[in-house]
Amino acid sequence: MTKLKKLFEPIMVGQIELKNRLVRPGMLSNYAENERVTDRMKNFYSEVARGGVALMVTGGMTCIDLGGVMARGLGIYKDDFIPGLRELVGVVHAGGAKVAAQLSAPAMWRSAEKGSIEVIGPSDVVVNPRGGPKPRPVTVDEIKQIIDALGDCTRRARDAGFDAVEFHAGIGGLINQFMSPYTNKRTDKYGGDLENRMRFFLEIINMAQRKAGEDYTLLARVSGADFMEGGHTLEDTMVVAPILERAGIKAINVTTGWHEAPVPSFHASVPRGAWTYLAEGVKKVVNIPVVTGTRVPDPILADQIIAEGKADLVYMARPLIADPELPNKAKEGRFDDIRPCIACSRCFSTILRGEPMVCTVNARAGKEAEYSIEPAKEPKRVFIIGGGPAGMEAARVAAMRGHRVTLADKGNRLGGLMLVAELPPYKDDIGYFTKYLAGQMERLGVDVRLGEEVTAEAVEKMKPDVVIVATGATPIIPDIPGARGDNVATAIDVLTGKKEVGENVAIIGGGMVGCETAEFLAQKGKRVTILEMLGRVGVDIEATNRWVIMQRLRAAKVRMETNAKAEEITAKGVRVSRDGQSQFFEADSVVLAVGMQANPKLANELEGKVKALYVIGDSAKPQKIAEAVESGLRVGREI
Ligand SMILES: Cc1cc2nc3c(=O)[nH]c(=O)nc-3n(C[C@H](O)[C@H](O)[C@H](O)COP(=O)(O)OP(=O)(O)OC[C@H]3O[C@@H](n4cnc5c(N)ncnc54)[C@H](O)[C@@H]3O)c2cc1C
Numbered sequence: 065m066t067k068l069k070k071l072f073e074p075i076m077v078g079q080i081e082l083k084n085r086l087v088r089p090g091m092l093s094n095y096a097e098n099e100r101v102t103d104r105m106k107n108f109y110s111e112v113a114r115g116g117v118a119l120m121v122t123g124g125m126t127c128i129d130l131g132g133v134m135a136r137g138l139g140i141y142k143d144d145f146i147p148g149l150r151e152l153v154g155v156v157h158a159g160g161a162k163v164a165a166q167l168s169a170p171a172m173w174r175s176a177e178k179g180s181i182e183v184i185g186p187s188d189v190v191v192n193p194r195g196g197p198k199p200r201p202v203t204v205d206e207i208k209q210i211i212d213a214l215g216d217c218t219r220r221a222r223d224a225g226f227d228a229v230e231f232h233a234g235i236g237g238l239i240n241q242f243m244s245p246y247t248n249k250r251t252d253k254y255g256g257d258l259e260n261r262m263r264f265f266l267e268i269i270n271m272a273q274r275k276a277g278e279d280y281t282l283l284a285r286v287s288g289a290d291f292m293e294g295g296h297t298l299e300d301t302m303v304v305a306p307i308l309e310r311a312g313i314k315a316i317n318v319t320t321g322w323h324e325a326p327v328p329s330f331h332a333s334v335p336r337g338a339w340t341y342l343a344e345g346v347k348k349v350v351n352i353p354v355v356t357g358t359r360v361p362d363p364i365l366a367d368q369i370i371a372e373g374k375a376d377l378v379y380m381a382r383p384l385i386a387d388p389e390l391p392n393k394a395k396e397g398r399f400d401d402i403r404p405c406i407a408c409s410r411c412f413s414t415i416l417r418g419e420p421m422v423c424t425v426n427a428r429a430g431k432e433a434e435y436s437i438e439p440a441k442e443p444k445r446v447f448i449i450g451g452g453p454a455g456m457e458a459a460r461v462a463a464m465r466g467h468r469v470t471l472a473d474k475g476n477r478l479g480g481l482m483l484v485a486e487l488p489p490y491k492d493d494i495g496y497f498t499k500y501l502a503g504q505m506e507r508l509g510v511d512v513r514l515g516e517e518v519t520a521e522a523v524e525k526m527k528p529d530v531v532i533v534a535t536g537a538t539p540i541i542p543d544i545p546g547a548r549g550d551n552v553a554t555a556i557d558v559l560t561g562k563k564e565v566g567e568n569v570a571i572i573g574g575g576m577v578g579c580e581t582a583e584f585l586a587q588k589g590k591r592v593t594i595l596e597m598l599g600r601v602g603v604d605i606e607a608t609n610r611w612v613i614m615q616r617l618r619a620a621k622v623r624m625e626t627n628a629k630a631e632e633i634t635a636k637g638v639r640v641s642r643d644g645q646s647q648f649f650e651a652d653s654v655v656l657a658v659g660m661q662a663n664p665k666l667a668n669e670l671e672g673k674v675k676a677l678y679v680i681g682d683s684a685k686p687q688k689i690a691e692a693v694e695s696g697l698r699v700g701r702e703i
Pocket residue numbers: 408424449450451452453454455472473474475479480481482484485486516517518519534535536537555556559577666680681682683686687688689690692
């Protein structure tokens with residue numbers, strides 16, 4: 065068994081002793097309501113704290129009254145937030161972790177006269193080179209008000225019992241914008257050379273010390289490099305970090321890039337541990353603890369980073385949503401028991417849409433009370449047909465509750481369509497989740513029968529108390545001439561290597577599966593054209609991921625033709641209708657990626673013939689892994 069060397073050693077950060085080296089970094093969950101702590105948020109924080117992490121940082125809090133534009137994030141801009149925040153601190157402490165309040169300087173301002181919100185910045189530089197609002201340069205008087213407000217918020221954080229405050233000075237937030245020559249073009253004392261550009265942040269730190277006390281622990285989160293044209297590089301951050309140390313910052317969390325940077329920072333294509341070098345650089349120039357992270361989901365890698373002296377602590381955001389118990393499991397050496405994050409970023413996309421955060425692999429995240437898992441009142445014989453994520457999650461939960469579970473799959477490996485979903489480029493993380501669920505079947509004593517195509521007669525013969533149909537879905541074959549021709553294959557057949565394609569390939573359907581299959585084929589040197597009937601390609605891809613795959617498809621010279629509805633497939637290619645006109649795209653092979661349809665056959669045949677019948681996952685409605693897992697969890701705890 066791998067033995068961890070350093071991950072569970074305690075460390076002092078300012079005034080606080082941390083029991084190990086794992087940090088849950090700043091993370092919005094959108095579980096607040098009207099900027100206030102809710103039971104849902106407390107349950108979520110409690111679960112993470114009890115899972116063994118040493119330090120949790122809240123999501124970026126609102127430090128100035130912006131009229132509730134961030135109503136699902138936490139407010140700390142007036143004293144009457146303190147009682148609620150104290151309750152949140154209480155649950156984290158009860159769970160055995162320390163907690164820091166993340167304070168951000170707003171890049172928004174509510175004009176007193178107009179009452180409306182406007183975007184502000186150090187200068188009028190549009191932050192996003194791909195377009196965005198032009199900020200209004202903030203006045204010196206407003207700068208003073210922000211500094212004062214952050215000082216008051218630090219005092220409130222201390223009053224509420226937070227162990228520390230972390231100033232968010234990274235990813236292109238207002239403090240970062242002041243520090244960076246990319247956005248700061250001011251000619252007054254807050255702009256110009258580095259000393260002037262840092263003045264805003266240093267005055268915030270100074271004000272926080274005055275209002276909350278010099279002994280209160282202040283932390284900073286910075287971007288190790290901005291990855292913006294003309295912005296800070298690691299070398300610049302290595303100059304900034306010692307200045308922050310001298311100003312009284314007690315630990316530096318080194319994150320990556322700006323939100324607007326053209327470099328993906330936490331997409332699944334980013335190799336694990338890719339950004340450690342940024343923290344390593346900062347660690348060379350300071351004596352305070354340095355925190356690294358982003359794409360470090362593996363405790364063994366985290367331990368190695370610390371043991372090699374590259375950083376003192378490691379943060380994990382998404383891995384602790386996927387499995388809040390990761391630290392405890394790692395400490396006990398139960399590595400295979402850790403439910404892995406698949407880096408799909410559905411969590412991030414939901415909060416960007418302003419919705420409460422959800423997780424693909426952990427349907428309990430944010431629904432801990434609703435989805436508590438209790439022992440079954442009476443153990444039942446449960447028969448599950450289908451070993452994809454829906455069937456395996458239902459089996460896992462039912463077996464945990466004490467039911468006797470049999471799971472059959474006609475394939476020779478567990479995983480269902482996840483075995484295909486992991487095949488396109490950069491999707492290997494899905495494979496870890498398949499391995500985890502399959503491992504849980506063994507650990508929980510589920511009777512797994514592979515290579516068995518289950519029929520209604522076989523189920524009836526078994527006479528189980530509960531039958532769960534999780535048989536998934538099958539690809540849709542469009543009802544157009546030529547769709548069943550020899551030159552046509554489904555995306556699944558192509559990805560699994562069941563069918564070969566020629567050099568010039570047309571893919572009908574530009575959703576996630578079509579785009580990923582296009583990249584898969586382009587990497588094999590094929591010339592690929594996507595034909596999409598909608599006005600946009602990749603509409604079902606998470607916003608956080610879409611721009612990354614589009615960037616790669618363009619680089620791979622994949623043609624993307626929109627508003628192109630396939631009407632006919634011939635031996636020479638595809639005829640589409642476009643704005644009422646007919647157009648022909650030549651292709652040696654045609655790949656179908658037009659969606660999936662549920663296969664209700666088995667469920668229909670079993671209707672009324674078994675004691676209790678449930679249909680879950682794609683076999684109820686083709687969606688994604690998240691919905692499959694959630695339906696499995698729901699039924700697993702219901703029976
Ligand atoms: C190329 C591709 C990429 C994808 N990428 C993603 C992604 O990135 N993210 C995401 O969230 N979703 C993705 N999906 C969708 C996701 O894989 C499915 O939504 C999910 O696997 C559905 O889970 P399920 O358990 O309901 O069904 P499946 O995973 O389809 O499992 C059903 C299982 O039932 C078995 N079965 C069927 N009939 C019988 C029978 N009669 N007897 C025994 N066994 C039977 C099958 O062998 C199969 O193993 C992708 C899908 C494809 C095709």
